Amino acid sequence: MSHISSKGLYYTIFGTLIAMTVVTVAIARIDLGALNTPVALAIAAFKATLVILFFMGVKYNTPLTKVVAASGFLWLIILFGITMGDYLTRAWIGFPGR
């Protein structure tokens, strides 16, 4: 927590974030078929990770903070994964509403 990052690091991260924003917008104009959304999400996740690690300083923080930060996303995966697991398997049995 007492770690102090250099201004240069912050400017670098900032530059990367802006660049990535431009890339997302550009890539959205290219037809990647089914891949457009995953790519956009991957870039967003990358940007978010940069913010979390450097701007929010998780990289220099205690393991506990890391676990806490990760747990939110883990629980999101539980919510999304299991719920979608229901919807995606609904048609399997072939009787409506089962």
Added chain:
Amino acid sequence: MQSSFPLFPEAASSIASDVDLLYFFILAVSSFFAILVSAAVVYFAIKYRRRHPDEVGHDIHGSIVLELVWTVIPFVLAMVMFFWGADLYFRLARPPADSMEVFVVGKQWMWKVQHPEGVREINELHVPINRNVRITLGSEDVLHDYYIPAFRVKMDAVPGKLTTMWFKATKAGTYHIFCAEYCGTQHSGMIGQVIAMEEHDYEAWLAGGRTTGTAVENGERLFTQLACITCHKTDTSGRGPLLAGVFGSTVQLMDGRKVVADENYLRESIMNPQAKIVLGYQPIMPTFQGTVSEENLLQLIAYIKTLKAPAAAPAAGAPAAAGQPGRQ
């Protein structure tokens, strides 16, 4: 009907006694543990009661062996319950192929029933015994739930889609129907009766019932009345796809997805046609939300299901029916 102070429900369907068996199994396991632990606690509390104010207990910290034992045994028993319950559930979820079909629509606060032969009833359901009955459930407004305790079956009626349940009555008699999903003011009044009858009684009842045509006939009439026919012609010249053979086929959608055309797909195609556009067609079909009641919808679906693919079906491997871009 029932005695005035029953303690156990009648078992009047083919699955009822199987459900009861699982019930008794879990009851036995539970009673065993409940009695074991309660008895132990009370026994210890008496046996080891404190005799002087300064007394303390023995120096016991735990035992890995015991922990394992009482983790593994409940776990194994719980798995037995799971597999047994799952097996029953799968049987309850899959209507046999030879089932006769009945449509039931829940609406605040009544059950509207329509037999394939066209006979309709409200809050009652006449069924023959020893025949598999498949119920397709719809709802006009909110969630309801069709529950027949004597048959041990229950299924939610969900607005916006169709659901299925089935049973085979085994004992002639009159049994309760309850709405088991809370649906507003008269929820507890949304009740009725199943009348399970011998086969010949049932036939007689059917013959005596007033009908305005079978479900399929009604569907066909609606198909003309609602002008579906103007777009869905009997050949491929219409602005909409040919509906013959669509049920059960795999439909190619404009956005690249493929879906199997089951009842819920047909339902959605009529109520919310923009949601899934068939490849090769324009999204011009109007929505029939609000125009077509849930019952009429079931009739339309019954009718569309009878439309068989044209006799000159394409040979295997050949492209889908000519002029039917979306069909596979």
Added chain:
Amino acid sequence: MTHAGNNSGSYLDAPHGIASWLLTKDHKRIAILYLISITVFFMIGGLFAAGIRAELLTPAGDLFTADLYNKVFTLHGVVMIFFFLIPSIPATLGNFLVPIMCGAKDLAFPRINLLSWYLYLIGAMLTLGAVFMGGVDTGWTFYTPYSSMASNTNVTLAALGVFIAGFSSILTGFNFIVTVHRMRAPGLTWFRMPLFLWAMYATSLVMILGTPVVAITILLVGAERALGFAIFDPRVGGDPVLFQHLFWFYSHPAVYIMILPGMGVISELVAAVSRKQIFGYSVVAYSSLAIAIIGFLVWGHHMFVSSQSIYAGLVFSIITMIVAVPSAVKTFNWAATMYKGSITWESPTYWVIGFIGLFLVGGLTGLFLGAMGLDVHLHDTYFVVAHFHYIMVGGGVMGFLGGIHFWWPKMTGRTYPETAGKIAAILVFVGFNLTFFPQFVVGYLGMPRRYHAYPEEFQILNVMSTGGATVLGIGYLLIVTYLVASLFKPRNASANPWGATGLEWDIPSPPITLNFETEPIVTEDAYNYIGRAQKAREN
């Protein structure tokens, strides 16, 4: 009222005045504020319950109109769950004991602690406002599309109340987590913590991970009603079942918010009444975490007949069975703790035995419901009602009352009449069983819940139930009476009336404002009765 001189530094005495209470940041005073408020809400919820039972005395819906009945059970559920049971142990005993058991002077964020009480009050007032403006009738589950489209009652207001109360619960959990992580006294390692702390920690995890989801879900329902938005509306293609997923994602884990604290209390009580180290301490500690975490994976067992996919049902069912195992392990360990203990027959023991017996029945009947094929028959019948009252009232409320009886001398500095305590515990136990056991039977017979009128053949069982509820209500009233009466007597409790271990028993009853004169240093495991006895003998 006389104030014993030696307690002049007690948190109850200084500073004086209403304002000093309403603006207090002392966790112990906030605990008292909460205790008063949840007791009031328990009474309100209990009055609604009395209404339910009175209506169900006869098969015909003759006492209330159907509309009124629906509002009564909805408010009974909403008040009991969101305004009584969820805050009950955490916000009262938890608030009082977590810092003390940690050896800290207060929670990590005292001001936020006070804020959480005010949020609770605001939420409660909004919900009560909904009652006075005509009530709500959706059931505590707020299922769409009934709640979003059909009901013409005050859903939005009640939903807002629950939404705000949710934040109060989040803030409590958040405070506990930080406190347990950051404020433990030197020497108080994780595996020296009393099991009550473990339980509160596990509960807090559920609070912070689950509550926000129900908050946003309720907000969405509010937006549908107030703004005409469409999220769950089937007419535009929305899915009402999605609401159920989101709702139960919180509300199943929430049942562990309701029982884990009770389990924590019982762990403390079992050790104290047996004067013995808890059998399998670390297993009991870990099982709390296991319940909290695995409990997040089973929510779909409320949806076996909702048209959810049968394959999803399979997954939910098997994990439901798995999550029952840590509860089983806890139960066995409690029983084993009593083996060769030195068991007192003072009133806390009655609550311990009552809790174990009733929780067993409640938990085991959960297995009936978790077995999918059987749940098809049992879902939304009185069997479910009986199941959850056995756990929530038989377990949760018994645990709460047990804890209150146990720590009452510490919190107030007063003792209550032992005999009355025992009679009350027996009344509650007997009345409870008489109320809810018949509901298992009537449930398996097929009587659906939320029914204002029912077929005649169910009457006898319902009459038993109503009779039992009367006994139960008298039991509760008795408790309130003698506990309140004890407040008018002089402070007579010693620092450690039960001869128990734990940091809270080393400080005066009632404690001083900042709990400890000097920062305590912990040098022994929890429940070190034997070590202490040895030391006492040596001296």
Added chain:
Amino acid sequence: MLQHHFFNMGQQLEASVLGMWVFLVTEVMFFGGLFMAYILYRSMYPDAWLAGSHELNEMLGGINTVVLIFSSLTMALAVRAAQVGSWMGQVVNLILTIIFGTIFLVVKYFEYAAKFEHHLVPGPYFDPARDPAQQLYFSLYFMMTGIHALHMVVGIVLMLIILRMAWKGRFSAEYYGPVEVSGLYWHFVDIVWIFLFPLLYLIGKHH
């Protein structure tokens, strides 16, 4: 500065940082409910999502993304300034952060106004010519961006308070917890937008 119930400054700072992280986890789950609905309905109604997204102004969304990234930078620099004890650095960066946040909200206001004009607000006035499933898209659009904007408002108020404290020279290399903790919150709000932007504005732009 040390509150009475903490034993030392280190404990106090650690507690407040951990507290903010725990709070952010609840925020993640709070938005999570909305994202869940988003995922489900987008998978059910891809066309409605496409059509809905076409109504959003990609330009404004993009500008706002950049604005927020700027604000995150200034926020990070403000925390750093506090850590090294620079009064000027704190004040300037905090003011910039507040300005960027305000720009974001102003842009958002114009976007919302356009939606009202075009009958894209779900409910009775929703354009009847559109596929009704688009109401799901726009409901989620308004809920997600609306709640995000609400977080921005809270953030700006928070920053004003911090600015006032910084102005008075309350922070130093020994005591800068409040700046750091509110910074965490600010960055989190930025992260939410990083996801909202592609998910709401950039669907099927190649069509």
